[in-house]
Amino acid sequence: MTESTELLYPQKWLSKASTGDRVTCELRMQIISGRIESGTILSENKLAADFEVSRSPIREALKVLASENLIRLERMGAVVIGLKEKEIEEIYDVRLLIETFVFERLVKIDTKGVVRELSKILEMMKVAIKYQDPDEFSYQDVLFHETIIRTINHSYIMMIWNNVKPVMEALILLSMRNRFEEKYDDFARIVKNHQLYIEAIDTKNRDLMIQSLHQNFDDVQGKVEDLWLSQQMLSKGVDPEK
Amino acid sequence: MTESTELLYPQKWLSKASTGDRVTCELRMQIISGRIESGTILSENKLAADFEVSRSPIREALKVLASENLIRLERMGAVVIGLKEKEIEEIYDVRLLIETFVFERLVKIDTKGVVRELSKILEMMKVAIKYQDPDEFSYQDVLFHETIIRTINHSYIMMIWNNVKPVMEALILLSMRNRFEEKYDDFARIVKNHQLYIEAIDTKNRDLMIQSLHQNFDDVQGKVEDLWLSQQMLSKGVDPEK
DNA sequence: ACTAGGATACTTGTATACAAGTATTATAAA
């Protein structure tokens, strides 16, 4: 497989990243986007040849992706698992689990600071929409949720977040790029949901928070299937089943 | 630092493990036990010299320990974080989070199989007590909870478990070794709590489950401080404050 | 005495070499 295909991960996010990190991010995107199909067996040597790097950063990347449940390390080669509907739902479960836990802590502390911070991020998201920059929008979206989580200062919840964050980031990135081209008016709703989330935190309204959290998920999940289909058609022609 | 100190991690659990895994497990135990104090700066070269292996398995170990929040990888060296009270409580949070989630799924499915399996494990735990084998007991204890979690077939919950499991394992291991020497009759209560847990799953009694989960935590947590003190005195003499 | 600058001894990240083990394939014998 020659390297004639373009890179999926935003290069400007990798300005100071190591080769290992670059490989990790790019491989992750290729797996989640479906460019590398699930079931594929990856070999360290082959990947090293494809990426034109040594096995060291490749090994590093595979370890990370395995910890994210995107691949499964076996005796001979790494088997690509990828993200199917089941996995997407599971990630949703985890995110719901994390953020509801976080919310329970948030209602006990002063949230003025974080509300202000979230408002700023939301403004940034609006600007990203205005200038039609899906990558910037995705970055701010992920940052939005990370900011909320970081507030409660819980290192082991943060650990969980750090494990799901890259996958979520990739998922949102792909979804947003797709929608900037087709369903541009979706973004008004997304912004509104985030506004609702901020309000929930500000007023410490538990029900409102759950509601906006679910809606926010629907925003991503609803269009994921479209994404797959387009990606799959792009990569292997037709056959949209199985 | 010459290697005149004995190994903390059960060697028989490492029969087919790679050098990297051995280093990971041993380093984890040394950090959690306090033999390596928090704040210590670890260097790859020094560790490689101490363990008499190359830097490759050391690097692997440090990456894993960093993902478990036991160390923090920085520019020059890895800073040991370790487990203080705060971290222990956080791990407890995560475990409560996971297992309550799991329970909500369990009540919706047939639990005959898992109840039987758990009963078997509990029998094994009793045997381990009878023959005063703290390592075997700890193994079965961890297996008990893993079995519960595995039942719901949720790869991303499993991912979280896989991240906290090694830390919990080490914690339980150290705690149990300590208690086999001093508070032998604690085990009757532990067994009883596990019996309660099984019953909760069998009868799908949510309250009972929460109750036994909390008690089970108290079993571990209650004695953790003793453990620290003994370990700290063992490693650096006196001074039990700060 | 004190500061500036450079040599030195670290650090990590990547590439490469080697060892040991496993799947595959081809060949030879029944």
Add this chain to the structure above:
DNA sequence: TTTATAATACTTGTATACAAGTATCCTAGT
């Protein structure tokens, strides 16, 4: 034709070499 065996081409795991960057310490100059 089928089966057993041996050679080969993989695989991963570990060790080592090298490059680039950073902290430290020592020296020289003021």
